[in-house]
Amino acid sequence: MNSILTDFYKVAVENELIAALGRDKVSTSFIDRKVYSSDELVEWTCPSPDGDCDPPIADFVVWPDTAQDVVETIKIANRHRVPVIPMCGAAQNRGSILPLHGGIIIDVKSLHRIIALDTENxxxxxxxxxxxxxxxxxxxxxxxxxxxxxxxxxxxxxxxxxxxxxxxxxxxxxxxxxxxxxxxxxxxxxxxxxxxxxxxxxxxxxxxxxxxxxxxxxxxxxxxxxxxxxxLPEARMFRSYLFPDYPAAVNAVRLIMRRGVMPAAIRISDELETQVFHKHKGSLMIAMFDGFEELCALEAKEAAGIAASLNAQDLGEKPALEWWEKKRFSVAFPSSEHPAFALPIPGFVRVNGCIDSAGSFDYLVAVQRKLRTLMGKLNMFVVSHSSHFYHTGGMIYPRFIGQLMRGPGLPAAYTEIWKQGILLSHELGGTINHHHGIGLTLARYMNLELGNEGMENFRKIKRAMDPNNIMNPGKLGL
Amino acid sequence: MIDIKENSRLCSVCPNMCRDFCSVAGATRHEADSPKHKGAFVKEVIDEKNSLDAAMVDYFYRCAMCKACREACETDLDTSELVLSARTGVKGDLIPSKLGAVRENIVSGNMYADELSDLKSLLKPHLAKGKAHTLLYFGRKLRCEGLAAITGILSLLDKLNAEYSVMETEPDTGQLAYFLGFAEDARALAETCNREIEALHPQTLVVFSADDLRMIKKEFTGPGLSQTIPVIQSVPEFLLELINKMKPAFKDTTEKVSYHDSCALGRELRVFEAPRELIRNVPGVTLVEMAFNRDQAPCCGYGMGLDITHPEIKAKMAARLRIMAMQTGATTLVTGCPVCSIVLNAAAVTDMSDQNSGGIEIIDIAQFLERRLIV
The missing domain is CATH 3.30.465.10 (Uridine Diphospho-n-acetylenolpyruvylglucosamine Reductase; domain 3)
Known part of the structure; x- marks a missing residue:
């Protein structure tokens, strides 16, 4: 995808950016522009027919020192109708920061001061x-x-x-x-x-x-x-339980929340994740309680009572503690053996994605069961866990992984996986996403989330606030 | 030997979890400085999607070789090895002219300015004559810029009645040449260095500059000193043994002190506890750790030549580390390697003017102890 700017115009905009911000805050180098033009939406989550994406590329990268630098950048962008894409970390994998029409990437990371710590309030x-x-x-x-x-x-x-x-x-x-x-x-x-x-x-x-x-x-x-x-909490207490199956574990969380017990973290693995990653049969729940010692002990005791009433096996603190100490900040680091990163079978491309969503307790059970069946039909391996809970329900995080044949049918096959997964989540009453965002991957499904009327009002707000449509155009279905 | 092709492929598909552990990217805040992206560009050069042009060459020198990225990577990928392989592959006209001049200076022994004139009289009483039981090796940078550090350690050793010798002129360990990608020059320098040190038959070699120690103990795998000298130590290790033996008294204090783990001393040579134990030897000291310490400690900015190739990055790295130290509330930051103190103190004048934090004294471990010793 090409920039909307001619080379002549690029020079004009570059000169204005440099005049407003200073030379060291503006880059047009190929290395910077290329690096800043992608998030974690890498080729294995966004395959094109030959299995290799040729992503769009920004025209400029800007590192502001102050909010005023951002103001100056946006004024220049408005004057020349140049897209502006704010970026901070690029840890997402939905294509939210891809510069679809070129333009200016503002790397907000350069605004990195801790301004005030107010321990009184x-x-x-x-x-x-x-x-x-x-x-x-x-x-x-x-x-x-x-x-x-x-x-x-x-x-x-x-x-x-x-x-x-x-x-x-x-x-x-x-x-x-x-x-x-x-x-x-x-x-x-x-x-x-x-x-x-x-x-x-x-x-x-x-x-x-x-x-x-x-x-x-x-x-x-x-x-x-x-x-x-x-x-910082005075104490943290870790507990692990093995339930007969995922619905039983979800039910335990429901009863824990209803009791008014508030674990800092609860994470439930579905049967497949429990078997593959934890080597147990059933559904593993790990929980962490924090606060002062007596509070942790009381909450852990109440949760233990609920787990026992549902025939859960008490696995002690070890699995939960191991997760907290070794896995909570761990992501799928590439290795030559990892199923998501190993070289694919010749003629195939590895694909990978996460259809995270949120809904009621009933929803979690229904979507976990039906998504497993659905993904099986699409030749995708899927494991799920639930790790963010609310009084009325929670989040489910189904990760699918598999290989698709290279060729003209590849993009459609990949899109179909997402489409069927998202439609299922929606039809069962869940959100289309819980915490990864929308970006490009899910943009086409935004009307499912907001409804046609909601989406139309969102567009009106966007037009009113950003008449030149410079701010991150093409995202969120706008 | 690492598999450069496979490692760079894995970097290219990685979620970038190394970025904010990287001493350079953490300081510059530039996305391209992330080790993941350097790995990805190595892949593109291998795949001939990008060429090793001047901009790309310069890019591969924006690395401190500190290996913090390796510690952040659960797969243990060492992106600095990919970068080093790229640097080693730069030949002929592609070598930046500035770097070419640096290479000439390294090879000719003129890398730094002339040795400090005061140093000669300071060292004269301790010059090795034929044989040296305990030999101190300061390193080129310290002999040219580290008079206070050398004075501090010699004063401390004299007060502790330690016996030691020094060399009148010191050969280069080759560390700078090695990390800048001049592998053959580095090997020649290292071999000469080894011969000259071995000729003094030391039983113990104490190396001041952590990067020289890293070169001697870890990077130069040829016929090395490790095979011929029974004990090769860092300054903190040497001092800890000495102080445990001599049991000197230190002044009581109420100081809050923090400690900076140098990349070479900490991550590479695993010397974490000796300097901390030395600091705790001073009664009344409260040792407070920086937010990023031990394996996560960022490089001070010296960066195995980064201070020469990209001084503007060095300044940002040093400023970042100073801020981190000041956030602990410490009034003194102690470094195990004197080179770190020199780099961090140089940053104080130019880079802290826009920060709100107060001052902090930055000194190496020997000076810290020497000033608190009761004679």
Missing amino acids: HTVTVQAGVICNELEAFLNTQGYTMNHLPQSQHISGIGGFLSARSAGVVSTKYGKITEMVLGMEVVLPNGDIMRTKPVPNSAAGPNFNYLFMGAEGTLGVITEATFKIHL
Whole structure:
């Protein structure tokens, strides 16, 4: 896909960017443009007929130091109708930051100052490019934590979390990023700077934080935010149970939540994941309780009672502790033997994806069963786990993996896997996504999530705020 | 030998979890500096999708060779080895002119400015004559820029009545040539270095610069000193043995002190505990760890020649590390390698003006102990 800019025009825009920001904040080098033009939507999740994507490429990369640098960039982009794609970490795998029509990538990571730690009022204010690991390490040295600990925390940052409505491994107790943020600063598509108040709560009209969270950079660039923080827990207690099957484990979580017990983390593996990765027959639940010692002990005792009433086998703390210490931040690191990364059979391409969604407790059981059947028919291997729970339900994370034959039919075959998976989730009453975002991969299904009326109103908001359609065009089905 | 083709392929499909452990990418915040992308570009060069042009060559020198990426990688891929192979493959006109001049200086022994004139009189009483039981090796950079560090260690050793010798002139271990990709030059330098040190028949060799120690103990796999000298130690290891034996008294203090793990001393040579034990020897000291320490500690900026090829990156790396140290609330940052102290102190003047943090004293472990020793 080519840039919409002619070479002559590129030079003009480059000169304006350099004049506004300075030479060292603007790059047109091939290496930078190429690297910044992809997220984790790599070839094995986005195959073209020959199994190799030729991705679009940005015209410019910009590293702002201040929100004002972002303002200047957006003004130039508006003047010349150049696309602007904000990027912070690029840990996503939905193609959210792909520069479909070229344009300017703003790497928000360069906004990386920790602005204020307020231990009296339990808040931290940071620029949006601070990487989660950096923030958490800083807070830990001061005795605090944000309790937003996504698996990608080593590479994902604040702006990306907010833009994609991220969830961390202790979200069951502390919520998603959406429940942690108090106020934010956003550079709007017209170059104005808007701030929302960092207050505990409010009844003064709509909460504008929710306009920008999940918008994936289509409605502005988040440049700063204030979050709740918590004291580091005095104690953590780990428990593991083996249930006869996945529905029994989900039922246990339902009863735990109904009892008012609030584990920081619960993770349930379905029968296949339990068998393949944990070498047990049934459905493994691992739980972590945190807080002060007596609270952990009481919550663990209540959960144990519920597990026992459902005939679960108590496996002690080991599997849960091992997950916490070794696996909670681990991703599928490539190795020559890993089924997702090994060289494919000649003539085939490895494909891989995750159809994560959220819904009621009933939904979790139904979608786990039916998706397994569906993926089997499509010759895909699928394992699932559930690891973010709410009072009314939870999230399911089905990962599919397999090989498809190269050739003209490949893109359609790959698209069909996603389509059938998403339609199934929707028909059973779930969301089309829980915490990975929409980007390009799921853009075509956004009307399932918002409804035709909702989508039309979303488009009206987009047109009103961004009449030149410069902000991350082509994403979210807009 | 690593499989460069397969390793670079795996890097190209990896979710990039090494990026923010990388000393360079963590400091520059530039996505391209991530080791994953360097691996991916190595693959593209191998696959002839990209050529090794001037921009690509320069790109492969934006690496500190600190190997923090290897620690972040669950598959243990060592991207710096891919980068080193790319550097070694750069020949002829593709070698940047600046680097060509550096190479000439390394080979001719003129890499750094002339040795400090005060150093000669300082070392004179301790020059090795024929044989040396305990030989101190400072390294080229320290002999030219590290007068305070050398004065500090010699003063400490004298106060502890330690016996030691030094060389009048020191041969180059070849570490800089090696990591800049001049493998043959490095080998020649290392062999000469070994011969000259072996001629003094030391029983113990104490190496000040952690990167020289890394070269001697780990990287130069030819006929090395490790086979002929019974004990080759870093300064913290040597001092810990000495202090445990001599049991000197230190002044009481209420200082909060942090410690920086140098890449070579820590990640590569696994010397983590000796310097911490030495710091804790000073009564009243509270040792506070930086957010990223031990295997995750970022490089100070020296970066095996990065300070020469990309001084602007070095400045950002040093500034980042200083901020990390100041976030602990420590008033002193101790380094196990004196070169780290030199690099970090140089960054203080130019790069901290826009930061809110207060000052922090940065000194190497020998100076730290020497100043607190009760004579």
